[in-house]
Amino acid sequence: MNLELVDPSSAEEYEDPLDLMDEIDRLKVEKDATILAHYYVDGEIQDVADFNGDSLKLARDATKVSTSTIVFCGVHFMAESAKILNPEKKVLLPDMLAGCSLAESCPADRLAAHQAKLRAEGHDFETVAYINTTAAVKSLSDWIVTSGNAREIIDRVPADKEILFVPDQHLGRYLAEVSGRELMLWPGSCMVHEIFSVQDLLRAKRNNPGSEVIAHPECPKTILDESDFIGGTEKMRRHVMETTEPTTFLVATESAMIHPLTKSAPQHTYIPVPGLMESTGETCACNRCPHMARNTLQKLRDCLKNGQPEIVWQPYFEKAREVLTRSLLQ
Numbered sequence: 335m336n337l338e339l340v341d342p343s344s345a346e347e348y349e350d351p352l353d354l355m356d357e358i359d360r361l362k363v364e365k366d367a368t369i370l371a372h373y374y375v376d377g378e379i380q381d382v383a384d385f386n387g388d389s390l391k392l393a394r395d396a397t398k399v400s401t402s403t404i405v406f407c408g409v410h411f412m413a414e415s416a417k418i419l420n421p422e423k424k425v426l427l428p429d430m431l432a433g434c435s436l437a438e439s440c441p442a443d444r445l446a447a448h449q450a451k452l453r454a455e456g457h458d459f460e461t462v463a464y465i466n467t468t469a470a471v472k473s474l475s476d477w478i479v480t481s482g483n484a485r486e487i488i489d490r491v492p493a494d495k496e497i498l499f500v501p502d503q504h505l506g507r508y509l510a511e512v513s514g515r516e517l518m519l520w521p522g523s524c525m526v527h528e529i530f531s532v533q534d535l536l537r538a539k540r541n542n543p544g545s546e547v548i549a550h551p552e553c554p555k556t557i558l559d560e561s562d563f564i565g566g567t568e569k570m571r572r573h574v575m576e577t578t579e580p581t582t583f584l585v586a587t588e589s590a591m592i593h594p595l596t597k598s599a600p601q602h603t604y605i606p607v608p609g610l611m612e613s614t615g616e617t618c619a620c621n622r623c624p625h626m627a628r629n630t631l632q633k634l635r636d637c638l639k640n641g642q643p644e645i646v647w648q649p650y651f652e653k654a655r656e657v658l659t660r661s662l663l664q
Protein backbone atom coordinates (compact mmCIF):
# COMPACT_ATOMS: atom_id res chain seq x y z
CA MET A 335 0.00 0.00 0.00
CA ASN A 336 1.48 3.36 -1.02
CA LEU A 337 0.97 5.87 1.75
CA GLU A 338 3.19 8.67 0.45
CA LEU A 339 1.40 11.90 1.13
CA VAL A 340 2.50 13.91 -1.87
CA ASP A 341 3.94 12.94 -5.21
CA PRO A 342 7.49 14.42 -5.17
CA SER A 343 7.11 15.37 -8.85
CA SER A 344 4.25 17.64 -7.86
CA ALA A 345 6.38 19.68 -5.41
CA GLU A 346 5.43 23.34 -5.66
CA GLU A 347 7.47 26.47 -5.11
CA TYR A 348 6.52 28.27 -1.91
CA GLU A 349 4.01 31.09 -2.32
CA ASP A 350 2.50 33.08 0.53
CA PRO A 351 -0.85 31.42 1.41
CA LEU A 352 -2.48 34.79 2.16
CA ASP A 353 -1.50 36.17 -1.28
CA LEU A 354 -2.84 32.98 -2.87
CA MET A 355 -6.11 33.29 -0.96
CA ASP A 356 -6.51 36.92 -2.16
CA GLU A 357 -5.78 35.87 -5.73
CA ILE A 358 -8.33 33.03 -5.50
CA ASP A 359 -10.98 35.45 -4.20
CA ARG A 360 -10.32 37.76 -7.18
CA LEU A 361 -10.34 34.92 -9.72
CA LYS A 362 -13.58 33.51 -8.34
CA VAL A 363 -15.37 36.72 -9.29
CA GLU A 364 -13.53 37.19 -12.59
CA LYS A 365 -14.24 33.60 -13.74
CA ASP A 366 -17.78 33.40 -12.32
CA ALA A 367 -16.85 30.39 -10.20
CA THR A 368 -18.02 28.78 -6.96
CA ILE A 369 -15.64 26.69 -4.84
CA LEU A 370 -16.84 23.55 -3.06
CA ALA A 371 -14.43 21.97 -0.57
CA HIS A 372 -14.66 18.64 1.25
CA TYR A 373 -13.97 18.52 4.99
CA TYR A 374 -10.86 16.40 4.28
CA VAL A 375 -8.94 19.05 2.28
CA ASP A 376 -6.54 21.49 3.98
CA GLY A 377 -8.15 24.05 6.30
CA GLU A 378 -6.95 27.02 4.22
CA ILE A 379 -8.77 25.63 1.16
CA GLN A 380 -11.91 25.13 3.25
CA ASP A 381 -11.56 28.80 4.29
CA VAL A 382 -11.62 30.15 0.70
CA ALA A 383 -14.48 27.86 -0.33
CA ASP A 384 -18.10 28.97 -0.70
CA PHE A 385 -19.41 25.61 0.49
CA ASN A 386 -17.81 23.06 2.85
CA GLY A 387 -19.22 19.68 3.69
CA ASP A 388 -19.28 15.93 3.31
CA SER A 389 -20.14 14.17 0.04
CA LEU A 390 -23.91 14.35 0.59
CA LYS A 391 -24.00 18.01 1.57
CA LEU A 392 -21.69 19.02 -1.29
CA ALA A 393 -23.69 17.00 -3.85
CA ARG A 394 -26.79 18.91 -2.71
CA ASP A 395 -24.93 22.26 -2.57
CA ALA A 396 -23.72 21.69 -6.14
CA THR A 397 -27.32 21.90 -7.37
CA LYS A 398 -27.78 25.35 -5.79
CA VAL A 399 -24.79 26.99 -7.49
CA SER A 400 -25.68 29.88 -9.80
CA THR A 401 -22.24 30.56 -11.33
CA SER A 402 -21.20 29.04 -14.67
CA THR A 403 -18.19 27.24 -13.14
CA ILE A 404 -17.80 24.92 -10.14
CA VAL A 405 -14.36 24.12 -8.73
CA PHE A 406 -14.51 20.96 -6.65
CA CYS A 407 -11.71 20.65 -4.09
CA GLY A 408 -11.95 16.99 -3.24
CA VAL A 409 -11.42 13.83 -5.26
CA HIS A 410 -12.37 12.73 -8.77
CA PHE A 411 -15.62 10.86 -8.03
CA MET A 412 -16.97 13.91 -6.15
CA ALA A 413 -16.25 16.27 -9.05
CA GLU A 414 -17.90 13.72 -11.37
CA SER A 415 -21.03 13.81 -9.18
CA ALA A 416 -21.06 17.63 -9.32
CA LYS A 417 -20.86 17.46 -13.14
CA ILE A 418 -23.57 14.78 -13.33
CA LEU A 419 -25.91 16.99 -11.29
CA ASN A 420 -24.94 20.11 -13.29
CA PRO A 421 -24.44 19.01 -16.91
CA GLU A 422 -24.58 22.56 -18.25
CA LYS A 423 -21.83 23.86 -15.94
CA LYS A 424 -18.08 23.71 -16.26
CA VAL A 425 -16.75 21.54 -13.41
CA LEU A 426 -13.05 21.74 -12.52
CA LEU A 427 -10.93 19.56 -10.23
CA PRO A 428 -7.59 21.14 -9.14
CA ASP A 429 -5.70 17.84 -9.64
CA MET A 430 -7.04 15.14 -11.96
CA LEU A 431 -4.90 12.55 -10.14
CA ALA A 432 -6.88 13.03 -6.91
CA GLY A 433 -8.51 9.59 -6.94
CA CYS A 434 -9.85 7.42 -4.13
CA SER A 435 -8.55 4.02 -3.02
CA LEU A 436 -12.08 2.98 -2.10
CA ALA A 437 -13.58 3.91 -5.50
CA GLU A 438 -10.67 2.16 -7.21
CA SER A 439 -11.35 -1.04 -5.28
CA CYS A 440 -14.55 -1.52 -7.30
CA PRO A 441 -13.92 -1.20 -11.06
CA ALA A 442 -17.10 -1.08 -13.19
CA ASP A 443 -16.20 -4.11 -15.35
CA ARG A 444 -15.63 -6.31 -12.28
CA LEU A 445 -18.89 -5.14 -10.72
CA ALA A 446 -20.84 -5.87 -13.93
CA ALA A 447 -19.33 -9.39 -14.06
CA HIS A 448 -20.17 -10.00 -10.38
CA GLN A 449 -23.77 -8.81 -10.85
CA ALA A 450 -24.16 -11.13 -13.88
CA LYS A 451 -22.81 -14.05 -11.84
CA LEU A 452 -25.19 -13.39 -8.94
CA ARG A 453 -28.17 -13.16 -11.32
CA ALA A 454 -27.13 -16.43 -12.99
CA GLU A 455 -27.10 -18.03 -9.52
CA GLY A 456 -30.72 -16.92 -9.00
CA HIS A 457 -30.17 -13.95 -6.67
CA ASP A 458 -32.84 -11.26 -6.87
CA PHE A 459 -31.08 -8.14 -5.61
CA GLU A 460 -30.67 -4.40 -5.83
CA THR A 461 -27.22 -2.83 -5.88
CA VAL A 462 -26.57 -0.14 -3.30
CA ALA A 463 -23.36 1.79 -3.96
CA TYR A 464 -21.58 4.10 -1.56
CA ILE A 465 -21.05 7.52 -3.15
CA ASN A 466 -17.29 6.82 -3.18
CA THR A 467 -17.54 5.07 -6.54
CA THR A 468 -16.87 6.09 -10.12
CA ALA A 469 -19.75 7.36 -12.27
CA ALA A 470 -19.49 4.13 -14.29
CA VAL A 471 -20.21 2.11 -11.10
CA LYS A 472 -23.04 4.47 -10.15
CA SER A 473 -24.61 3.83 -13.56
CA LEU A 474 -24.68 0.08 -12.72
CA SER A 475 -26.37 0.66 -9.35
CA ASP A 476 -29.94 1.10 -8.11
CA TRP A 477 -29.14 3.36 -5.18
CA ILE A 478 -26.33 5.67 -4.09
CA VAL A 479 -25.71 6.26 -0.40
CA THR A 480 -23.43 8.42 1.70
CA SER A 481 -22.46 7.69 5.28
CA GLY A 482 -25.06 10.36 6.18
CA ASN A 483 -28.10 8.77 4.50
CA ALA A 484 -27.13 5.08 4.10
CA ARG A 485 -29.43 3.75 6.79
CA GLU A 486 -32.43 5.60 5.35
CA ILE A 487 -31.76 4.30 1.79
CA ILE A 488 -31.26 0.70 2.96
CA ASP A 489 -34.73 0.96 4.51
CA ARG A 490 -36.12 1.98 1.09
CA VAL A 491 -35.02 -1.27 -0.60
CA PRO A 492 -38.04 -3.62 -0.70
CA ALA A 493 -37.85 -6.31 1.99
CA ASP A 494 -38.17 -9.14 -0.56
CA LYS A 495 -35.00 -8.04 -2.39
CA GLU A 496 -31.45 -8.99 -1.47
CA ILE A 497 -28.89 -6.18 -1.31
CA LEU A 498 -25.46 -6.10 -2.92
CA PHE A 499 -23.50 -3.35 -1.14
CA VAL A 500 -20.37 -1.88 -2.77
CA PRO A 501 -17.55 -1.04 -2.28
CA ASP A 502 -16.88 -0.49 1.46
CA GLN A 503 -17.00 -3.72 3.46
CA HIS A 504 -16.68 -1.91 6.82
CA LEU A 505 -19.55 0.50 6.17
CA GLY A 506 -21.55 -2.44 4.76
CA ARG A 507 -20.97 -4.54 7.87
CA TYR A 508 -21.94 -1.61 10.09
CA LEU A 509 -25.12 -1.00 8.05
CA ALA A 510 -26.10 -4.67 8.20
CA GLU A 511 -25.77 -4.45 11.98
CA VAL A 512 -27.86 -1.28 12.44
CA SER A 513 -30.51 -2.07 9.80
CA GLY A 514 -30.92 -5.78 10.55
CA ARG A 515 -30.73 -6.52 6.77
CA GLU A 516 -28.36 -9.10 5.37
CA LEU A 517 -26.00 -7.49 2.85
CA MET A 518 -23.80 -9.14 0.23
CA LEU A 519 -20.54 -7.21 0.65
CA TRP A 520 -17.87 -6.18 -1.85
CA PRO A 521 -14.38 -6.56 -0.33
CA GLY A 522 -13.32 -2.89 -0.68
CA SER A 523 -12.02 -0.44 1.91
CA CYS A 524 -10.53 3.02 2.32
CA MET A 525 -6.76 3.14 2.82
CA VAL A 526 -7.05 5.99 5.33
CA HIS A 527 -9.64 4.39 7.62
CA GLU A 528 -8.15 0.90 7.20
CA ILE A 529 -4.92 1.82 9.00
CA PHE A 530 -6.47 2.90 12.30
CA SER A 531 -4.96 0.72 14.97
CA VAL A 532 -7.13 -0.38 17.86
CA GLN A 533 -4.07 -0.50 20.15
CA ASP A 534 -3.34 3.17 19.40
CA LEU A 535 -6.95 4.05 20.05
CA LEU A 536 -6.94 2.24 23.41
CA ARG A 537 -3.70 3.99 24.36
CA ALA A 538 -5.18 7.38 23.39
CA LYS A 539 -8.26 6.61 25.52
CA ARG A 540 -6.10 5.68 28.50
CA ASN A 541 -4.07 8.89 28.13
CA ASN A 542 -7.23 11.00 27.93
CA PRO A 543 -9.58 9.84 30.67
CA GLY A 544 -13.15 11.03 30.17
CA SER A 545 -12.65 11.51 26.42
CA GLU A 546 -15.22 10.49 23.81
CA VAL A 547 -14.31 8.54 20.67
CA ILE A 548 -16.09 9.65 17.49
CA ALA A 549 -15.51 7.43 14.45
CA HIS A 550 -16.42 7.32 10.78
CA PRO A 551 -18.34 4.16 9.78
CA GLU A 552 -15.65 3.43 7.14
CA CYS A 553 -13.35 2.42 10.05
CA PRO A 554 -12.84 -1.30 10.74
CA LYS A 555 -15.21 -3.00 13.21
CA THR A 556 -12.51 -3.18 15.91
CA ILE A 557 -12.41 0.64 15.98
CA LEU A 558 -16.20 1.05 15.80
CA ASP A 559 -16.58 -1.35 18.75
CA GLU A 560 -14.46 1.01 20.88
CA SER A 561 -16.28 4.17 19.74
CA ASP A 562 -18.88 6.21 21.60
CA PHE A 563 -20.35 7.86 18.50
CA ILE A 564 -20.38 6.60 14.90
CA GLY A 565 -21.34 8.86 12.03
CA GLY A 566 -20.27 10.44 8.75
CA THR A 567 -18.45 13.77 8.79
CA GLU A 568 -21.56 15.97 8.81
CA LYS A 569 -23.13 13.92 11.62
CA MET A 570 -19.89 14.20 13.59
CA ARG A 571 -19.92 17.97 13.17
CA ARG A 572 -23.52 18.19 14.39
CA HIS A 573 -22.75 15.88 17.33
CA VAL A 574 -19.91 18.07 18.67
CA MET A 575 -22.04 21.20 18.18
CA GLU A 576 -24.83 19.63 20.22
CA THR A 577 -22.41 18.68 23.03
CA THR A 578 -22.39 21.75 25.28
CA GLU A 579 -20.03 20.51 28.04
CA PRO A 580 -16.35 21.03 26.99
CA THR A 581 -15.18 17.54 26.01
CA THR A 582 -12.05 15.88 24.64
CA PHE A 583 -12.93 14.08 21.42
CA LEU A 584 -10.68 11.39 19.95
CA VAL A 585 -11.43 11.66 16.23
CA ALA A 586 -11.13 8.52 14.08
CA THR A 587 -11.30 9.84 10.54
CA GLU A 588 -9.19 11.87 8.10
CA SER A 589 -7.25 14.36 10.25
CA ALA A 590 -8.23 17.46 8.20
CA MET A 591 -11.67 16.97 9.78
CA ILE A 592 -10.26 18.59 12.95
CA HIS A 593 -10.48 21.96 11.15
CA PRO A 594 -14.28 22.10 10.61
CA LEU A 595 -14.88 20.53 14.04
CA THR A 596 -12.81 23.22 15.76
CA LYS A 597 -14.54 25.95 13.79
CA SER A 598 -18.01 24.60 14.55
CA ALA A 599 -17.52 23.83 18.27
CA PRO A 600 -14.37 25.54 19.61
CA GLN A 601 -15.24 24.74 23.24
CA HIS A 602 -13.90 21.17 22.83
CA THR A 603 -10.46 19.60 22.45
CA TYR A 604 -9.93 17.38 19.39
CA ILE A 605 -7.25 14.73 19.13
CA PRO A 606 -6.79 12.80 15.86
CA VAL A 607 -6.59 9.06 16.52
CA PRO A 608 -3.18 7.94 15.31
CA GLY A 609 -2.91 5.31 12.63
CA LEU A 610 -0.35 2.59 12.31
CA MET A 611 1.54 2.60 9.02
CA GLU A 612 1.27 -1.00 7.82
CA SER A 613 4.35 -0.82 5.67
CA THR A 614 6.75 0.48 8.32
CA GLY A 615 5.05 -0.31 11.61
CA GLU A 616 5.55 3.35 12.58
CA THR A 617 2.79 5.27 14.26
CA CYS A 618 1.94 8.44 12.40
CA ALA A 619 0.51 11.49 14.13
CA CYS A 620 -2.51 11.68 11.91
CA ASN A 621 -4.28 10.05 9.03
CA ARG A 622 -4.11 12.13 5.87
CA CYS A 623 -5.76 11.03 2.65
CA PRO A 624 -3.02 11.29 0.00
CA HIS A 625 -5.66 11.98 -2.67
CA MET A 626 -7.30 14.83 -0.76
CA ALA A 627 -3.80 16.19 -0.03
CA ARG A 628 -3.30 16.70 -3.79
CA ASN A 629 -5.55 19.74 -3.46
CA THR A 630 -3.39 22.79 -2.75
CA LEU A 631 -4.02 26.54 -2.86
CA GLN A 632 -1.65 26.82 -5.83
CA LYS A 633 -3.44 24.15 -7.85
CA LEU A 634 -6.77 25.74 -6.98
CA ARG A 635 -5.50 29.14 -8.18
CA ASP A 636 -4.06 27.61 -11.37
CA CYS A 637 -7.21 25.72 -12.26
CA LEU A 638 -9.32 28.85 -11.77
CA LYS A 639 -6.91 30.81 -13.95
CA ASN A 640 -6.64 28.21 -16.75
CA GLY A 641 -10.16 26.73 -16.67
CA GLN A 642 -8.81 23.20 -16.38
CA PRO A 643 -8.49 20.27 -15.58
CA GLU A 644 -12.16 19.84 -16.47
CA ILE A 645 -14.54 16.91 -15.90
CA VAL A 646 -15.90 16.04 -19.34
CA TRP A 647 -19.42 14.60 -19.78
CA GLN A 648 -19.48 10.85 -20.52
CA PRO A 649 -22.39 8.86 -22.03
CA TYR A 650 -22.96 6.79 -18.85
CA PHE A 651 -23.35 9.98 -16.77
CA GLU A 652 -27.03 10.09 -17.85
CA LYS A 653 -27.86 6.78 -16.11
CA ALA A 654 -25.73 7.76 -13.09
CA ARG A 655 -27.69 11.02 -12.95
CA GLU A 656 -31.02 9.16 -12.63
CA VAL A 657 -29.68 7.05 -9.76
CA LEU A 658 -28.01 9.98 -7.96
CA THR A 659 -31.09 12.19 -8.24
CA ARG A 660 -33.44 9.47 -6.96
CA SER A 661 -31.13 8.65 -4.06
CA LEU A 662 -29.86 12.01 -2.88
CA LEU A 663 -32.24 14.69 -4.05
CA GLN A 664 -35.73 13.20 -3.68
Ligand code: SF4
Pocket residue numbers: 374409433434435436437466524525526527588623624625626
Ligand atom coordinates in the same frame (compact mmCIF):
# COMPACT_ATOMS: atom_id res chain seq x y z
S1 SF4 B 1 -10.29 9.25 2.74
FE1 SF4 B 1 -10.51 7.19 1.81
S2 SF4 B 1 -12.57 7.15 0.98
FE2 SF4 B 1 -12.04 9.32 1.35
S3 SF4 B 1 -11.18 10.03 -0.61
FE3 SF4 B 1 -9.45 9.35 0.66
S4 SF4 B 1 -9.14 7.20 0.01
FE4 SF4 B 1 -11.18 7.78 -0.68
